Amino acid sequence: MYPFEYTRVSDTKDALTAGRRGGRYIAGGTTLVDLMRETVERPETVVDISGLPLDEVTATERGGLRIGALVTMSAAAAHPKVRTLFPVVSQSLELSASAQLRNMATIGGNIMQRTRCTYFRDVTAACNKREPGSGCAAREGYNRSHAILGTSDACVATHPSDVAVAFAALEAEVHVLGADGQRRIPFADFLLRPGSTPNREQALRKGELITAVEIPALPRPLASGYLKVRDRQSYEFALTSAAVALHIRGGVIREAKVAAGGVGTVPWKLPAVEQHLVGERPSASLWAAAAAKAADGARPLAHNRFKTDLLKRTVERKLRIVGGTK
Amino acid sequence: MSTEPEAPAPTPADGPSSGPTRRTFIATTSAVGGVVIAGGAIGGGFLASDEADAAPAAPASRVSLTVNGTRHTVTVDNRTSLLDLLREHLDLTGAKKGCDAGACGACTVLVDGHRQNACLTLAVRLEGAKVTTIEGLADGERLHPLQQAFIDEDAFQCGYCTPGQIVSGVGCIKEGHTHSPEEIREWMSGNICRCGCYVKIVRAVEQAAGRK
Numbered sequence: 001m002y003p004f005e006y007t008r009v010s011d012t013k014d015a016l017t018a019g020r021r022g023g024r025y026i027a028g029g030t031t032l033v034d035l036m037r038e039t040v041e042r043p044e045t046v047v048d049i050s051g052l053p054l055d056e057v058t059a060t061e062r063g064g065l066r067i068g069a070l071v072t073m074s075a076a077a078a079h080p081k082v083r084t085l086f087p088v089v090s091q092s093l094e095l096s097a098s099a100q101l102r103n104m105a106t107i108g109g110n111i112m113q114r115t116r117c118t119y120f121r122d123v124t125a126a127c128n129k130r131e132p133g134s135g136c137a138a139r140e141g142y143n144r145s146h147a148i149l150g151t152s153d154a155c156v157a158t159h160p161s162d163v164a165v166a167f168a169a170l171e172a173e174v175h176v177l178g179a180d181g182q183r184r185i186p187f188a189d190f191l192l193r194p195g196s197t198p199n200r201e202q203a204l205r206k207g208e209l210i211t212a213v214e215i216p217a218l219p220r221p222l223a224s225g226y227l228k229v230r231d232r233q234s235y236e237f238a239l240t241s242a243a244v245a246l247h248i249r250g251g252v253i254r255e256a257k258v259a260a261g262g263v264g265t266v267p268w269k270l271p272a273v274e275q276h277l278v279g280e281r282p283s284a285s286l287w288a289a290a291a292a293k294a295a296d297g298a299r300p301l302a303h304n305r306f307k308t309d310l311l312k313r314t315v316e317r318k319l320r321i322v323g324g325t326k
Numbered sequence: 327m328s329t330e331p332e333a334p335a336p337t338p339a340d341g342p343s344s345g346p347t348r349r350t351f352i353a354t355t356s357a358v359g360g361v362v363i364a365g366g367a368i369g370g371g372f373l374a375s376d377e378a379d380a381a382p383a384a385p386a387s388r389v390s391l392t393v394n395g396t397r398h399t400v401t402v403d404n405r406t407s408l409l410d411l412l413r414e415h416l417d418l419t420g421a422k423k424g425c426d427a428g429a430c431g432a433c434t435v436l437v438d439g440h441r442q443n444a445c446l447t448l449a450v451r452l453e454g455a456k457v458t459t460i461e462g463l464a465d466g467e468r469l470h471p472l473q474q475a476f477i478d479e480d481a482f483q484c485g486y487c488t489p490g491q492i493v494s495g496v497g498c499i500k501e502g503h504t505h506s507p508e509e510i511r512e513w514m515s516g517n518i519c520r521c522g523c524y525v526k527i528v529r530a531v532e533q534a535a536g537r538k
Contacts, residue, residue, distance in 0.1 A: 003383075003385055003403070003404065003405065004404055006387050006451075029448060030443070033447075033448060048451055098431065098516020098517075099494070100428075100516045103440040104442050104447070235515040
């Protein structure tokens, strides 16, 4: 690990000042410290924001939820409002990492976490995300866990977060604070596809600070859930995953929110699947027909062709479970 | 560990030029409540000395924390993990360094009552924190019920992961995730056991949680 200056801030103004000077915010630190030890991350100054008052879950006036950036994964998952209003969020969190890591990691840090691509983490390998212009070792390397959607010639790394998939499905907004005040970024715009600049991962300006993630109100009743498919039953990243939320009234699907994880360079919203569902009556054949569109546009690599079918089956199964048909 | 030799007499450990060894450093800093001056040379614990030599003026910070009921005020290289602070500076070698990457759970400790990976926790961030390690669980000569349960159930072979398993199990029980063997398995999945003692570990946690 390279040496770094450490500073602790107690209000957002001081945080922004330190951030504008190039300081790197640290919340739970579970990704940052790990990557600093691997020398992938080399911040000169680490700004400890854990003392900021951003650790509350609050209901919004319209019936949504605002989760403070510093709420830990475990606290967010266990929060009664999160559990009852958006089970998909609780489930995605509790299927992530380990109990220890969830006690440390925060919501803001979770959506900022960097890819688990082994070549990104290996400073001796070519990686355009870590070192722009150096190439992509994963393209011709071992790429079983890599993305099949949203990839570019420069990068095929997946975004590793589970809760970000739920946030993408639910069309959450990221609240950020910067020199020019507060702004809201739709989740779909927050995480950037790699294109030719995979080193740019979020739509944040220098020094901007995430203050909360807001989940909008959705019509009730809302059934939702998260399914994660992986090489072992716990404590592992997704090969594929599906976040599903359905508003069914009068036997008809009125709203459908669906996104997939483990397959995209960013959490992968599935509008074609959603559109296929809305206005229809739940049935086994409907789930299958909608899920058949889940991998549209997929471009598998040498070792991850299985993800195309696995993704469709993951989405179909979770639609069936959440939709309540056998 | 019982096999370790007696530490030599304390020597000043105020920077790279003094070249403190791990052993002399422990001796210097194990005084209860003592002030520790830790220069760049020992900041990373297992950092290669050449890396430290390249950065002789590595930034350090002062932090006060309570470990197993004892208050410590230390000055540490900012890079120092809680795990290295415990093992290398405070002579608490119960928490183990397995992966040093948050993947194995051997370093699990309680910070303000919550189980965490000490390897991913920067020591400088722990101002005012209360840390409990495996050494702090027993009540004098009386073992913590989960320590006793690990013995009763023979829930280990090599023992390397055991301190982390036990501290994690204490957290798991406190969190209330012990309603079934399946739930215990899920909520203990952050602790890897290379010997594969999982069946007995689950039984031990069940026993201490009062399910058996």
